[in-house]
Amino acid sequence: MATPRLEINLRKIKENAHFLAHTLGSLGINVTGVTKAVCGHPDIAKAILEGGVKELADSRISNITRMRLAGIECPISMIRSPLLSQINLIVRHCETSYNTEIAVIEKLGAAARILQTTHNVILMVDMGDLREGITPKDLNSFILKMRDIPGISLMGIGTNFACLSGLPPSIEIMNEFSLLADLTEGETATTFKRISGGNSANLPWAIHACSKGRTNDLRIGEAILLGVEPVSGEKIEGLHTDAFVLIAEVIESKIKPITTDHPLIAAGYLGKENISSITRSILGLGNQDTDPEGLEFPDGINFSGVTSDHIVVIEKETSSYEVGSEIHLRLNYSALARAMSAPDILKSFSFSQ
Numbered sequence: 489m490a491t492p493r494l495e496i497n498l499r500k501i502k503e504n505a506h507f508l509a510h511t512l513g514s515l516g517i518n519v520t521g522v523t524k525a526v527c528g529h530p531d532i533a534k535a536i537l538e539g540g541v542k543e544l545a546d547s548r549i550s551n552i553t554r555m556r557l558a559g560i561e562c563p564i565s566m567i568r569s570p571l572l573s574q575i576n577l578i579v580r581h582c583e584t585s586y587n588t589e590i591a592v593i594e595k596l597g598a599a600a601r602i603l604q605t606t607h608n609v610i611l612m613v614d615m616g617d618l619r620e621g622i623t624p625k626d627l628n629s630f631i632l633k634m635r636d637i638p639g640i641s642l643m644g645i646g647t648n649f650a651c652l653s654g655l656p657p658s659i660e661i662m663n664e665f666s667l668l669a670d671l672t673e674g675e676t677a678t679t680f681k682r683i684s685g686g687n688s689a690n691l692p693w694a695i696h697a698c699s700k701g702r703t704n705d706l707r708i709g710e711a712i713l714l715g716v717e718p719v720s721g722e723k724i725e726g727l728h729t730d731a732f733v734l735i736a737e738v739i740e741s742k743i744k745p746i747t748t749d750h751p752l753i754a755a756g757y758l759g760k761e762n763i764s765s766i767t768r769s770i771l772g773l774g775n776q777d778t779d780p781e782g783l784e785f786p787d788g789i790n791f792s793g794v795t796s797d798h799i800v801v802i803e804k805e806t807s808s809y810e811v812g813s814e815i816h817l818r819l820n821y822s823a824l825a826r827a828m829s830a831p832d833i834l835k836s837f838s839f840s841q
């Protein structure tokens with residue numbers, strides 16, 4: 489079979505989606521499945537929906553139109569603040585978008601009126617991650633400015649954690665977010681239908697905290713796809729962590745002399761004694777295909793370096809890999825996202841046990 493390739497097990501993705509939809513559903517939390525890391529691949533999106541997730545979200549309109557063209561009809565939200573240059577497509581293909589700028593909401597309203605529809609807006613509030621979001625103290629005045637824009641319906645508020653700051657949400661912050669929802673509803677005489685409390689980094693909070701407060705939705709990508717919690721990288725009990733495996737091919741394998749100041753020896757990976765030569769193998773993929781820092785190599789192999797089209801690995805023992813042999817690599821979220829968007833990586837689907 490062709491390499492490099494990403495082997496994708498749709499059954500495992502479906503089961504992960506089912507586990508999370510069921511577990512969070514019983515806690516009163518809707519799961520919105522986030523497809524950005526798989527570029528909105530329709531087969532993967534369908535597996536998530538078959539698992540019982542009812543809505544999807546993505547950060548790029550190209551991924552969303554790809555899913556629409558493939559016949560996916562469920563609600564899809566735009567979770568990145570809409571680009572002004574993409575407003576018409578967003579209103580056409582997304583029932584809902586997450587927003588932080590009045591100028592954008594005005595344009596969404598104008599486009600919705602032309603298309604004779606209503607576009608739902610969820611306001612993103614920044615609870616400390618310092619990526620997107622309206623500051624909590626500005627939320628009231630923002631709502632008073634936007635809620636009468638024709639063509640727009642204010643659906644609720646959302647927040648996001650651990651994306652830029654790397655900080656997971658605490659119980660205190662989540663309680664503050666609920667309190668903000670209560671106070672804002674009272675002060676602006678509105679009712680929020682949707683209170684979207686975060687992403688996969690919220691799962692430890694969702695599963696362990698006693699009260700979910702007002703949060704009734706989480707936008708989940710990484711946990712469905714990779715079965716891990718993003719901040720710690722740890723497996724979430726009940727989920728598969730091997731729905732995706734990247735297969736790379738060895739294109740060169742040679743014993744080469746090394747000196748004791750080689751970085752991997754200095755780092756203690758290779759031991760310091762009796763090493764005068766070392767097997768260096770080259771895998772036929774590189775920076776253009778994935779994020780090499782996000783790959784997990786099999787036991788006995790260490791990552792040495794990478795260029796656009798080569799990944800060099802070092803084996804401690806005499807080479808066990810011949811030219812042409814295949815190496816199985818596990819991926820983190822960024823390695824997965826890049827591999828999914830790389831044209832030279834074949835996507836190979838199965839539904840096996």
Ligand SMILES: *Cc1c(COP(=O)(O)O)cnc(C)c1O
Pocket residue numbers: 522524547567568648686687688689707708709710711718
């Ligand atoms: C990517 C993203 C998510 C999903 O995050 P995961 O860690 O994949 O669960 C949710 N919300 C927003 C705004 C995002 O950009």
